[in-house]
Amino acid sequence: MRNLCSLRVNVLYRCFSTSHKKFFSNVSISEVINLKQTGRKVRVKGWVKALRVMKNNIFFDVSDGSSVGKLQVVLSHSEKPTDLSVGSSVKVEGVTNVNPHNNAQPELIASVVDVIGSCDIQNGYPFAPRKTYSPDYIRQFLHLRPRTESFASLLRIRNAASIAVHSYMNSKGFILIHPPMLTSNDCEGAGEVFQVTAYNDNLVTEMLKDGLPEDEAYFDGKAFLTVSGQLHAECVARSISKVYTFGPTFRAENSRSRLHLSEFYMIEPEIAFVESLDDVLLLMEDFLKTIVTSLLNTEAEDIGFLYRNSNMKSTEYLARVLDSPFGILTYDEAFDVICKNVHEFKTRPRKDDGLNKEQELFLVKNNGGCPVFVINWPKEMKPFYMKELVGNSSMVSAVDLLVPRVGELCGGSLRETDPNIIAERLKLMHLEEQLQWYTDLRRFGNVPTGGFGMGFERFLQMLLPVENIKDVIPFPRWPHNCRM
Missing domain, CATH: 3.30.930.10 (Bira Bifunctional Protein; Domain 2)
Incomplete structure (x- = not known):
């Protein structure tokens, strides 16, 4: 009986998953940009690169690193998450569109925007939107440089x-x-050359019993990075x-x-x-x-x-x-x-x-x-x-x-x-x-x-x-x- 119930749950899950995937397909932003389709229901994930608040809607650009291009997302004011900002990571579901007023550039008319990770841009985030920085400055933030x-x-x-x-x-x-x-x-x-030694005092002490110098104890001779x-x-x-x-x-x-x-x-x-x-x-x-x-x-x-x-x-x-x-x-x-x-x-x-x-x-x-x-x-x-x-x-x-x-x-x-x-x-x-x-x-x-x-x-x-x-x-x- 338990196996029969498990089978039913699995079948229902597969049906739901298949139905959900038909409704919103996970795609890369480069795919949306290159295909330039209208009316396709998609889900994209990425990071907000720019955000513009207009009279009727909010526009923000999302990149997932798949290409140099960014996808413009259109969102009504009423649907905006409170923690949506430049630098935040997001999941967006919506319908693709080609904007006739912007050189037929693809965009996404969003129905759902979820902020996955917020970004406190007022408290240490080093890169402001629409601003350029020197390579020397950017190099100070290796963890954020990508x-x-x-x-x-x-x-x-x-x-x-x-x-x-x-x-x-x-x-x-x-x-x-x-x-x-x-x-x-x-x-x-x-x-x-860079010489390599073991960074373990107990291990080195144990190996020094063989009478070798400390920098030769581990390999019975000097070792270097190639x-x-x-x-x-x-x-x-x-x-x-x-x-x-x-x-x-x-x-x-x-x-x-x-x-x-x-x-x-x-x-x-x-x-x-x-x-x-x-x-x-x-x-x-x-x-x-x-x-x-x-x-x-x-x-x-x-x-x-x-x-x-x-x-x-x-x-x-x-x-x-x-x-x-x-x-x-x-x-x-x-x-x-x-x-x-x-x-x-x-x-x-x-x-x-x-x-x-x-x-x-x-x-x-x-x-x-x-x-x-x-x-x-x-x-x-x-x-x-x-x-x-x-x-x-x-x-x-x-x-x-x-x-x-x-x-x-x-x-x-x-x-x-x-x-x-x-x-x-x-x-x-x-x-x-x-x-x-x-x-x-x-x-x-x-x-x-x-x-x-x-x-x-x-x-x-x-x-x-x-x-x-x-x-x-x-x-x-x-x-x-x-x-x-």
Whole structure:
């Protein structure tokens, strides 16, 4: 009998649910805006972005983050909840309409408005409607920054860019691997690493009984946050020929410039059986052009919104990224160009110092705004794993890709294949024991490999009119700032 009653209740519930769904369908605001239907009964949920009290009705704009567009809701004064305000979250049921007096824009004639979460705009809410704020001001409120229209657009573009990266790599036969964030090595050899220790006094005390220093007690050696997934990608590329990583990396660099973060994302493809740097250059160029083209097609609305609300206004400069072959200069040729234009720079160039940001951007400008590959670098300027040029052991087969607005976007190389050369370099760095496994890769069934790394946030800066790299990542970390 109990089972029969339960069955009846379930049937009634399903009937009610089906009937209710036919009456009010849950939809995203982007769907309502794009379909532009009249007379459809819908339910939307979102946040109030603006509110206008008129003589006969109340008008308020709602966004649920599904698109840059906002849906205007029309509500009679008698139906207005007392706690309806800008910033509050709401559930709205009503009938869709197309407003003939407002360029046929869709709107929702509300029958029910429920405030889900009120917003005390008089007591600390930092964003007022119809007011613009500087990125520096908005950055003070990381927990509320996604509520701003510009940052919501950025997050949608960032999501689409991530999908485009994975789609490209999948189409080219690359396998995604997840390298560890905790590692015992410093891939770049520059010492810009964050060391990791256990934050547990009892655990550390227990482990110290083995006689190890406190900073080595947990892993029986020093551990760091990774600066690159490349070395781990090299391991896997010697089994699965084409691999890539896409994950967070960390640099303990004391810089608060508009182009530096302490935590950022890197895309790092690694390919086996690569003997020419040209293969790496071709992949870099095709990858960049394909991803930019994809985003200009799929995210035109959000990208256009960001440009309209910036000083740049136009994406025309991106045409030079897409329409022409990238330039190629050796490091020596690039420095000759710089020396012939020494009057363009604030400080006198020195060949032994490498290329600074001002010089990188000048080389792009000098190439008509088109990206430039700078290849064949002095060995002492580059990490230990890069392959020496044939016939010139002072240079390595390395490349930096310079692009508009940010300068260096990608860095890559052929990897040194000779185990003796690798062992000698590691010995000079006092890393021969720590990275013995890296030498072993060259001793057991080795193949030549090459690859590159691209900073994801710098890519977004190149694509978008965003001046500061801290404004293309949801929760930026930089020296003296690790909030939330």
